Amino acid sequence: MEDLVTNLPNLVSLTDGQWTMGSLILMVSYGAHFAFIIYFIMTSLQLAPRYRVVAVLSAVVMASAGMSLLREWSMWSDTFEFVAATGLWEPATGGQTFSNAYRYGNWTITVPLLLIQLPIALGLARGQLHKRSLRMIVPALLMIWTGLYGQFGEANDFAQLNIWGVISSLFFFWLIFEVWGVVKLGKTETPADLKPWAGNLFWYFLVTWGIYPIAYALPQLGQDGNVVVAQQLLFSIADISTKLIYGVILSRFCLRRSAIEGYEPAVLALDTTGAGSSMASRVE
DSSP states (O other): OHHHHTSGGGSOOBOHHHHHHHHHHHHHHHHHHHHHHHHHHHHHTTSOHHHHHHHHHHHHHHHHHHHHHHHHHHHHHHHEEEETTTTEEEEOTTSOOOOTHHHHHHHHHHHHHHHHHHHHHTTOOHHHHHHHHHHHHHHHHHHHHHHHHHGGGTTTOHHHHHHHHHHHHHHHHHHHHHHHHHHHHHHTTSOGGGHHHHHHHHHHHHHHHTHHHHHHHGGGGOSSHHHHHHHHHHHHHHHIIIIIIHHHHHHHHHHHHHHHTTOHHHHHHHOOSSOGGGGTTTOO
């Protein structure tokens, strides 16, 4: 419990605006993830069988992340109590504590699923799919677990925060290298019309996953309510970008790929002219 208390939100007071904004950020985050479960389930029905699991895994990620963020929102609500005398939301004494550690626990579940989606969408052969997935998952988990330990220093031990942050970043660079290898290999199996999508996926991955280290290091800019809310905002933007929007991009990629390969439900889903299956040879 002592480690949980050392997370910054348990040590600062929030104005009414800051508390409301933090609560709203977390509510929108879990609501968005829950809302897209149905989207990915329905999208999976339009994909060729070999790509269908991409959308199914996105639905699983939405459910897992949504439950985790709902837990975060509940902790946020229970951690602070309004003190009329000061007009501030103060950390509750002897009650619930808030911790970003639960995010890391959820990332341990969802990040491997997100990484597995990539080689499946890019059409890697089974042997390469398994090998490349493992090569991405190992540095990803090491990145998460070292970051988990380091983030307990965000309130009173910046040496711990920074040392383990650097170690976590080394694993992040290893992960980026492995992702680039998957994308490079996948481009050779990707239809010509979709090759730009494959290349852009890597840059999207790099930019959106790069938000997490910024949120991790943010408490060093100040130990106050603005930093607490800004950190939750960055974490939530990163979660929505790397899970929800990433899932939509991969699903649309797989839909176009399915259509190019002649899968009728995908052709019909992309047909806006009423020409039906005759679009198969022309869909992009």
